[in-house]
Amino acid sequence: MNEAASSMRYLGILTGVSYVSGLDYFKTINKRVGELISRDKCERMPKNARLVMACVDCDTYVDFLEKGDTAGCSRYLMEDGVARLVAAGAEVLVIASNTAHLIFPAVLSTYPQLEIVHIADTTAAAIKAVGFTRVGLLGTQPTMQDGSWLKTRLGAHGVEVVVPHCEAELRRCYDIICQELSFDILTDESRAFFVGLARALVAEQGAQGVVLGCTEIELLVEQKDAPDVTLFASAALHMEAAAKVQVGQLRASELAPAG
Numbered sequence: 001m002n003e004a005a006s007s008m009r010y011l012g013i014l015t016g017v018s019y020v021s022g023l024d025y026f027k028t029i030n031k032r033v034g035e036l037i038s039r040d041k042c043e044r045m046p047k048n049a050r051l052v053m054a055c056v057d058c059d060t061y062v063d064f065l066e067k068g069d070t071a072g073c074s075r076y077l078m079e080d081g082v083a084r085l086v087a088a089g090a091e092v093l094v095i096a097s098n099t100a101h102l103i104f105p106a107v108l109s110t111y112p113q114l115e116i117v118h119i120a121d122t123t124a125a126a127i128k129a130v131g132f133t134r135v136g137l138l139g140t141q142p143t144m145q146d147g148s149w150l151k152t153r154l155g156a157h158g159v160e161v162v163v164p165h166c167e168a169e170l171r172r173c174y175d176i177i178c179q180e181l182s183f184d185i186l187t188d189e190s191r192a193f194f195v196g197l198a199r200a201l202v203a204e205q206g207a208q209g210v211v212l213g214c215t216e217i218e219l220l221v222e223q224k225d226a227p228d229v230t231l232f233a234s235a236a237l238h239m240e241a242a243a244k245v246q247v248g249q250l251r252a253s254e255l256a257p258a259g
Contacts, residue, residue, distance in 0.1 A: 008050040009092045009245055009248065010089055010090055011091075011092050012054070012090025013026070014081045014096060015053055015054070015056075016057060016061070017061050017077075018183075018216060022096050024219065030049045032240060032244075033243050049246055052085060054080075054084040054088075070102055070146075073103075078106050082107055094238070097214075098215060099142055099143045102149040115252045117242050119237075122237040127159050127209065130230070132159070132209050135154075136198065138164075138211070138212055138214070139214040140173070141173060143214065145170060164200070164201065181217065191221055195226045210232070212233050212234055215235035
């Protein structure tokens with residue numbers, strides 16, 4: 001192992017929530033690591049990321065969420081996911097899901113040695129970079145209805161969050177995510193639905209931009225689909241930061257809320 005590879009932080013990626021986002025994280029982080037490390041530090045090819053992945057069962061995970069049992073969900077993700085990553089020697093935790101960041105407090109208390117690249121921190125950095133303070137949020141129904149694991153963290157950065165009010169719209173978001181996007185089913189109808197929600201958050205609730213706060217949504221909706229709305233692709237921002245943490249260009253603590 002040469003110097004560039006041996007100096008990489010060892011990433012642990014929690015996936016399975018859904019596996020589709022895990023594929024995106026694996027591909028994108030590897031691609032960015034290969035781009036970030038100078039070729040003169042390589043022997044023959046661009047470097048791969050130094051990482052390990054733990055895949056949990058999305059069915060079990062969503063069942064806890066549907067029952068409103070966030071404590072049970074946290075226990076499951078910790079025991080079947082994070083514990084395996086720690087046992088494999090991971091130094092940095094990357095959770096390939098916005099909603100699954102509900103385990104953040106449990107990870108902090110159980111594994112204080114883990115550096116956690118929080119998706120809300122990477123998203124907040126992009127929001128603050130353009131001077132916004134009020135954003136809309138689209139994601140799973142639990143993240144939009146409760147979402148304290150995301151909204152509170154964004155609030156600590158001085159970012160106010162608004163979400164759709166209609167219960168039927170929240171439910172449809174969740175159904176599309178669980179029954180379509182989690183199986184890589186991308187339809188024009190669902191794309192138009194999310195774009196309509198994004199536009200309504202700006203026009204009706206005063207959002208300056210909209211966070212795609214589910215790692216699968218941005219596989220369906222891109223900025224070109226809503227050129228009149230500033231979109232913040234949370235997973236893309238998260239993966240970029242994870243790659244930079246991997247190669248030593250960034251520490252997660254640099255993105256954390258002040259104070």
